Amino acid sequence: MLTKQELEEFWAEASEIYLNHVSIDCVVFGFHEGQMKVLMLKSNNEEAWYLPGGFVLKKEPIEKAADRILKVRTGIDKIFLQQFRVFGDPDRSKIHNDMYRDMLPKEQNFFDQRFISIGYYALVDFFNVTPTPDDFSELCTWRDLNDLPKFQLDHRLIFETALDTLRLQLNYQPIGYNLMPKEFTMPELQKLYETILDKKLDRRNFQRRILGFGILNKLEQTRKGGAHKAPYLYSFNLENYQAALKEGLKSGW
Amino acid sequence: MLTKQELEEFWAEASEIYLNHVSIDCVVFGFHEGQMKVLMLKSNNEEAWYLPGGFVLKKEPIEKAADRILKVRTGIDKIFLQQFRVFGDPDRSKIHNDMYRDMLPKEQNFFDQRFISIGYYALVDFFNVTPTPDDFSELCTWRDLNDLPKFQLDHRLIFETALDTLRLQLNYQPIGYNLMPKEFTMPELQKLYETILDKKLDRRNFQRRILGFGILNKLEQTRKGGAHKAPYLYSFNLENYQAALKEGLKSGW
DNA sequence: TTACAATTGTGTACCAATTACACCATGCAT
């Protein structure tokens, strides 16, 4: 909980270094072994949760800003990030609760202005992440998609748009490079897809299809130690993977 | 060509009414009878062309802003608009030439700041449009895609991203409602697709596919007066069309 | 050690969608 003086300093500094009226909100999807969660922060004096976000430095490219913001919140560099929509309703605002809003006059209040927010979604392995609260939150943590809290502002809309976009883009984009270990089995990769899409896929058809993309290398070894038949290991063929990211996986017309 | 005083007034007013640091750029694709053009403005003292664009009023939703900007530039209301990307490099700027930039000190110069630009593309029938220059242009006109001029700033990137996005979205979105007359023939609609994609399509397969979408009504009449066999007329089934716009034309996984 | 349960590897038959392709009909121009 910030004091009035801390707030004043905070806002004064923000006005100095950040571009006004532009913000970034990130929907960070975390995956691990069939689980899918979303990174959220709990407002430190409201029962409302919000998405990681921040502002753009005056001379900073927006992609860099998104990277920087997520680096602070998660500890991870070079996260897979995808811009997906701008949220620009005039009545959305970055301020995180009414209490702060009233503590300073409006014109001094960097946060109590209109912000156009650029929405990004990110995909990470949540075991690699160290969730770190910001100055307005008492908690930064993973929330299960089936147990979402009350969202602040338009953050539920942002979250849902991100999820829809992710599911749509799964059809045209390869995925998983930064979510799977270096070597992984086909069932493990399938579980990732099933988790994102929230539905079961046919093992054989999944395999045929994903192999058809040509983005996997089949390794000689199998994964020992499991309680059952040892599955083959695969790794991503990075060259083809990158190419597929650029060119997409399907054509049309 | 604006005088220094006019510029001062312009900028003073802009700072009053517009949100700083946020702009909109629109790639307006115009179609008519197999032609495809893009609406551009010619800077009034540089050999550089730019895309229609503008700013967001302090309390205006961004979609409204895009509508408003295009209404002024084209005379058309309720244009089909699609947000496709934010362009946020720190060295892009809305200022339209260096001459204006030097006429006033930097801090008074609304335009000489960093702008994050939200890219929209629009699809119109260019016979419905009255191209109207803005204060920084001597000319507002349609340019053929095969004969593009030198672009200002990052407007070539914006244009190309828009075109790529349009072609991609053609696979998932119905198109043509606001580009075709109320009643049209199948070959006419096909020509629209061929124009956008810049390639020939097979007549029979095109017909089967587009009919399969269920967004067309086949009418009883045929188009008389042509030099050849009279083709059937079609109109859009608006209800299905709207539904298809929302839900997309294909699934995946 | 053996039987069992769980999981993986693999192939095929069916249906749907896409592609390639050809013939006939219409209507104006001569």
Next chain:
DNA sequence: ATGCATGGTGTAATTGGTACACAATTGTAA
């Protein structure tokens, strides 16, 4: 009436997607 350009339509071949079953491996429990 004939020719020519265009529009209407159907079918076969290919490709892609879906549904589905059986054999092999491995650890565990009897």
